[in-house]
Amino acid sequence: MIAVEGTAVCGAAWFRLFTRETARAGYVDDSTPELVLAVNEGFRRAGIGSRLLDELLRRADELQVPRLSLHVDATNAPAAELYRSRGFEEVRAASKGVVMAWARPGETILPGTENRPLWAWGHEAP
Ligand SMILES: CC(C)(COP(=O)(O)OP(=O)(O)OC[C@H]1O[C@@H](n2cnc3c(N)ncnc32)[C@H](O)[C@@H]1OP(=O)(O)O)[C@@H](O)C(=O)NCCC(=O)NCCS
Numbered sequence: 111m112i113a114v115e116g117t118a119v120c121g122a123a124w125f126r127l128f129t130r131e132t133a134r135a136g137y138v139d140d141s142t143p144e145l146v147l148a149v150n151e152g153f154r155r156a157g158i159g160s161r162l163l164d165e166l167l168r169r170a171d172e173l174q175v176p177r178l179s180l181h182v183d184a185t186n187a188p189a190a191e192l193y194r195s196r197g198f199e200e201v202r203a204a205s206k207g208v209v210m211a212w213a214r215p216g217e218t219i220l221p222g223t224e225n226r227p228l229w230a231w232g233h234e235a236p
Pocket residue numbers: 147148149150153154155156157158159160161180181182183186187188189191192
């Protein structure tokens with residue numbers, strides 16, 4: 111998903127599947143797409159990141175994607191705050207940050223049971 115203003119590209123967001131072999135820092139498992147979001151510096155704090163994220167979560171819901179994950183740097187409090195406000199929760203520590211996950215309404219963040227401990231996804235980020 112691309113945000114544009116006139117001819118300027120303001121930001122982009124997507125989610126896609128990875129495998130253990132192709133895993134990035136926010137990988138949790140082969141069936142959970144990883145989300146990426148970025149807004150160009152000159153366009154930040156104008157609601158574009160929120161809109162991209164909301165639209166992407168709407169699309170994930172529409173496609174019946176049960177969960178999404180992402181990696182956020184420990185120094186990136188604004189992004190973590192934005193994700194938390196949309197229902198993402200921290201699921202494990204990763205190199206230089208945390209992995210967060212989101213679940214579609216009716217699904218649980220950690221699959222299987224509602225009571226699995228935080229950090230249940232034990233494998234380390236690549
Ligand atoms: C994180 C990012 C996508 C936010 O995009 P944005 O268009 O500026 O976000 P919005 O204007 O929609 O703001 C949404 C919320 O994010 C938080 N936020 C964003 N920038 C912030 C900042 N500089 N300081 C504090 N909070 C901030 C706030 O909670 C804000 O809500 P509010 O405006 O109601 O306070 C953008 O800063 C970015 O691209 N950063 C670099 C790339 C990145 O970090 N991507 C995420 C990697 S996981």
